[in-house]
Amino acid sequence: MGALKLIDVANGRRARVGALDGSIIADSLDHAISTAQIDVKDVWVVRRTIEVETAALAARHATAEQAARIVDLADRMSRADEQDTHTTEDDIAFHLAIAEASGNALFRQIVVSFVPLMRVAVPKAWATRRTPEERADSLDRHRKLAHAIADRDPEAARHWMSAHFDESIGALLADRV
Secondary structure (H helix, E strand, O other): OOOOOOOOOOOOOOOOOOOOOOHHHHHHHHHHOOOOOOOHHHHHHHHHHHHHHHHHHHHHHHHHHHHHHHHHHHHHHHHOOOOOHHHHHHHHHHHHHHHOOOHHHHHHHHHHHHHHHHHHHHHHHHHOOOOOHHHHHHHHHHHHHHHHHHHHHHHHHHHHHHHHHHHHHHHHHHHHH
């Protein structure tokens, strides 16, 4: 139970119920991929499905502060000249902020579970954008998604998250289909 973080055990303290922790799901996904029980494409199809809904929920439930953070993260990514570690972390923070704003703690933990894969996939997806126009289009989708959430437009948020995944992950997985 302790290894699964279901209970929090520490010397000199009584055992307590552990906090919800997406890293447990991440470890399970990593194991399933590394042992060929599931394919990376399967993970991204699930991720797309979940994140499209989190975007719609964020448009309904985000506080003004959460919406402002999502817009700020999209703007920060747009100011970067090239993809780098900071851009990757901003992109991950963007998706986590949307999941947080959904108001559903389980959605956030599931998105947290995708972070290790995102640290590998985000730079690879950026590498498929070879021209300044392709990079600008991708960044524009992030901004449109952020503004759909800030404008409290669930259908536009769904649309722009779908478009984001179709463009970002579609190019990355095209050769795996």
